[in-house]
Amino acid sequence: xxxxxxxxxxxxxxxxxxxxxxxxxxxxxxxxxxAQVLAGQMASPEDVRIIRIQMGLDxxxxxxxxxxxxxxxxxxxxxxxxTQNPVIQEIWARLPNTILLALCAITLACLFGIPAGVVxxxxxxxxxxxxxxxxxxxxxxxxxxxxGLMLMIVFSITLQWLPAGGIGTWxxxxxxxxxxxxxxxxxxxxxxxxxxxxxxxxxxxxTARSKGLKEKVIIVKHALKNALIPIITVVGLQFGxxxxxxxxxxxxxxxxxxxxxxxxxxxxxxxxxxxxxxxIFGLLYTLVNLLVDMTYAFVDPRVRYD
Amino acid sequence: xxKQNVKRFGRVLPWGxxxxxxxxxxxxxxxxxxxxxxxxxxxxxxxxxxxxxQTTTLFQNICDLIYDNMYYQDQDGNLHPRLLSSHDVSEDxxxxxxxxQKGVKFSDGTxxxxxxxxxxxxxxxxxxxxxxxxxxVSMVKEAVIIDDYTVQLNLAYPFAPLDAxxxxxxxxxxxxxxxxxxxxxxxxxxxxxxxxxxxEWVKGDRIVLTRNEEYWGKTPTVDKLTFKVIxxxxxxxxMLRTGEIDICYKPLPxxxxxxxxxDDITVxxxxxxxTIFMGLNTQKGVTTDKKVRQAFNYAVDKKAIVERIxxxxxxxxxxxxxxxVFGYMKMDHQYDYDPDKAxxxxxxxxxxxxxxxxxxxxNGRYLFDKQVSEVVQAYLQAxxxxxxxxxxxxxxYVAGLLKPIEESELEVFxxxxxxxxxxxxxxxxxxxxxxxxxxxGLGSAFYSNPVYxxxxxxxxxxxxxxxxxxxxxxxxxxxxxxxxxxxxxVEKFVLAYSSKIKNLAVTPTEKFFPTYITMx
Numbered sequence: 001x002x003x004x005x006x007x008x009x010x011x012x013x014x015x016x017x018x019x020x021x022x023x024x025x026x027x028x029x030x031x032x033x034x035a036q037v038l039a040g041q042m043a044s045p046e047d048v049r050i051i052r053i054q055m056g057l058d059x060x061x062x063x064x065x066x067x068x069x070x071x072x073x074x075x076x077x078x079x080x081x082x083t084q085n086p087v088i089q090e091i092w093a094r095l096p097n098t099i100l101l102a103l104c105a106i107t108l109a110c111l112f113g114i115p116a117g118v119v120x121x122x123x124x125x126x127x128x129x130x131x132x133x134x135x136x137x138x139x140x141x142x143x144x145x146x147x148g149l150m151l152m153i154v155f156s157i158t159l160q161w162l163p164a165g166g167i168g169t170w171x172x173x174x175x176x177x178x179x180x181x182x183x184x185x186x187x188x189x190x191x192x193x194x195x196x197x198x199x200x201x202x203x204x205x206x207t208a209r210s211k212g213l214k215e216k217v218i219i220v221k222h223a224l225k226n227a228l229i230p231i232i233t234v235v236g237l238q239f240g241x242x243x244x245x246x247x248x249x250x251x252x253x254x255x256x257x258x259x260x261x262x263x264x265x266x267x268x269x270x271x272x273x274x275x276x277x278x279x280i281f282g283l284l285y286t287l288v289n290l291l292v293d294m295t296y297a298f299v300d301p302r303v304r305y306d
Numbered sequence: 307x308x309k310q311n312v313k314r315f316g317r318v319l320p321w322g323x324x325x326x327x328x329x330x331x332x333x334x335x336x337x338x339x340x341x342x343x344x345x346x347x348x349x350x351x352x353x354x355x356x357x358x359x360q361t362t363t364l365f366q367n368i369c370d371l372i373y374d375n376m377y378y379q380d381q382d383g384n385l386h387p388r389l390l391s392s393h394d395v396s397e398d399x400x401x402x403x404x405x406x407q408k409g410v411k412f413s414d415g416t417x418x419x420x421x422x423x424x425x426x427x428x429x430x431x432x433x434x435x436x437x438x439x440x441x442x443v444s445m446v447k448e449a450v451i452i453d454d455y456t457v458q459l460n461l462a463y464p465f466a467p468l469d470a471x472x473x474x475x476x477x478x479x480x481x482x483x484x485x486x487x488x489x490x491x492x493x494x495x496x497x498x499x500x501x502x503x504x505x506e507w508v509k510g511d512r513i514v515l516t517r518n519e520e521y522w523g524k525t526p527t528v529d530k531l532t533f534k535v536i537x538x539x540x541x542x543x544x545m546l547r548t549g550e551i552d553i554c555y556k557p558l559p560x561x562x563x564x565x566x567x568x569d570d571i572t573v574x575x576x577x578x579x580x581t582i583f584m585g586l587n588t589q590k591g592v593t594t595d596k597k598v599r600q601a602f603n604y605a606v607d608k609k610a611i612v613e614r615i616x617x618x619x620x621x622x623x624x625x626x627x628x629x630x631v632f633g634y635m636k637m638d639h640q641y642d643y644d645p646d647k648a649x650x651x652x653x654x655x656x657x658x659x660x661x662x663x664x665x666x667x668x669n670g671r672y673l674f675d676k677q678v679s680e681v682v683q684a685y686l687q688a689x690x691x692x693x694x695x696x697x698x699x700x701x702x703y704v705a706g707l708l709k710p711i712e713e714s715e716l717e718v719f720x721x722x723x724x725x726x727x728x729x730x731x732x733x734x735x736x737x738x739x740x741x742x743x744x745x746x747g748l749g750s751a752f753y754s755n756p757v758y759x760x761x762x763x764x765x766x767x768x769x770x771x772x773x774x775x776x777x778x779x780x781x782x783x784x785x786x787x788x789x790x791x792x793x794x795x796v797e798k799f800v801l802a803y804s805s806k807i808k809n810l811a812v813t814p815t816e817k818f819f820p821t822y823i824t825m826x
Contacts, residue, residue, distance in 0.1 A: 032701025039438040040361035082353045093509035164544040254536035256510030269701045
């Protein structure tokens, strides 16, 4: 297990190097001068030139990449062109908010998605199955932006139960978590339903039933446990996506997370900030994947990493 | 007897004090009451709070609250003394003597004097410092200390509107002690002599300012200003409606009418200095012909754009600069919507209708910019001109605008231009003189007229306002007739806030000052 863990952790290094290489050169291929964006539209060419030199953008690309890699080895992600603050400091100020929101959303999604999928699978093609399917379809097709605004109109403006935006208390978490979870819950419910249906048709479930085991025990111990591996995979992938894909929810609910920081940085062509944030996302995503792989072994004793 | 009187006095005294307090409370104007906190919803977080580095009006506004200004320019363009009490100008206009306010201290206790002002100017003029708006004071060669409270600015060429320029945040002073303590990181730890002090900055979430207890001027009425970052305009409006914020910065134009109808919300929208226009390349392509450019102006119904696309949060241009700036003149001749006249002019110009014109637009930079461009495209197509519209993100767009004429592919492009103080110079000089043709500036219509250039140069030398006004009028008429732009509209600065707030100072340079508001 430890050997496997070490191997996987080491494999993160070439993955991050690959991301950094692609990202670095793709960003430089984008039209638009970061120095000009920073200086504003009225700045003189001379002042823009000075800013370009200060940002090191006058150097050849391979030297810029070399400097970037050298810093990376020392765990230094550089300095944001826009704020002149260390990138790691800017990310660190927002990362806990992003993780908190993603954790709440994924927890909500699991709490509602898995039971809904199980219930739908137990009674396939019944009204409850159709209801879960319809709700899932609604969840997947509903634009996050629209749902967020609707929730805000109902719970903040009309009922005045919850704040419309910002951070601070648990109340601020409710609406963004529901909005973000709506999409994921549908995925998890659909996946749980199909996995459970497959498992419930297996011989060992029939054997368990013929042995006279209680239906509850069959569903929870025999069926759900065996159906969990693909569900965990989906949950892991969705969690990874939530970490980086919450831009719209963060924007609607004024949630100061990383997604918004990346979008702002792209619009300002803040190379160091984009590179740093995407690398951190890459790192988090690979770590979540590793965690998912490790969880397999706990759920299914047949999975061994020795 | 005396003892008895003292006893009686002792019994009456507490009641007297209570009555006096009550009376004082009764006669105290409601506005003088201290306001604990004012929450302001803004769209983005600040990058820097160093006034020399800042280019965004909103954060220059926050800088003004922390650093104060040398002069304060009110909504009518009048200058009021702040950190400068007055100034003198030499006859040749090359020497400006600034008289500093005495008794001013920074919030860290450092004294504001000539040394500080000299240091500020040295930093602004140092080419190694990041000062994006340096061009606005590029006429200043050096600052010289005359005495403790007098500084002399020596200019390379006369520049009449320098007094208005001194109202910009660009020239505000940072505490030398803070500069020594934080170095360039002072951008995150601003220390100024203004009415407020930065007390908290939670990245991406809020900027909190508290009252500067050492402020030299009148005591601000608000104890704490919290600027909440709420990127989505709809959310800002929702939070204003629920009372989570008191001021909503730039609500959506489409919602302004419904906000205005609410009893507990006040919508204020003074005309801003920002003009929005369709630049027409005067040196390349079909728009080199003046008749074609004039035809395009007649072809577009600007009033309809303002009413139907911008929900009246703008006004059609009736001169080449905003009516809010010194030097504005309403032009005698107006390009009112007249498609027949437009067609006639195109015919006279021998316009080739088989050609497709390329139109460029940013998306999201200005109020409904893409939609405005689409409507202009439709108006031009209505008179038979084929137009292809391309949308770009801002960095890509600016890169295209800044190419020199040999490389430029620009034909028709949408742009906005907002002078940073209330004077026509930044508009008329900054957009139409040959000097600002790309790549040197963003005069991307490539308008070049030696006579116009001479008039504008003369206007900078003219110290007499009347003489200057006459020259600016002459320049305005010339460029208005030449039509290097389709003259579209002047934006309004929209601010929605709780109706309890009174006396909020809002300026055409898109700034607002809640320093001395009162609350009902």
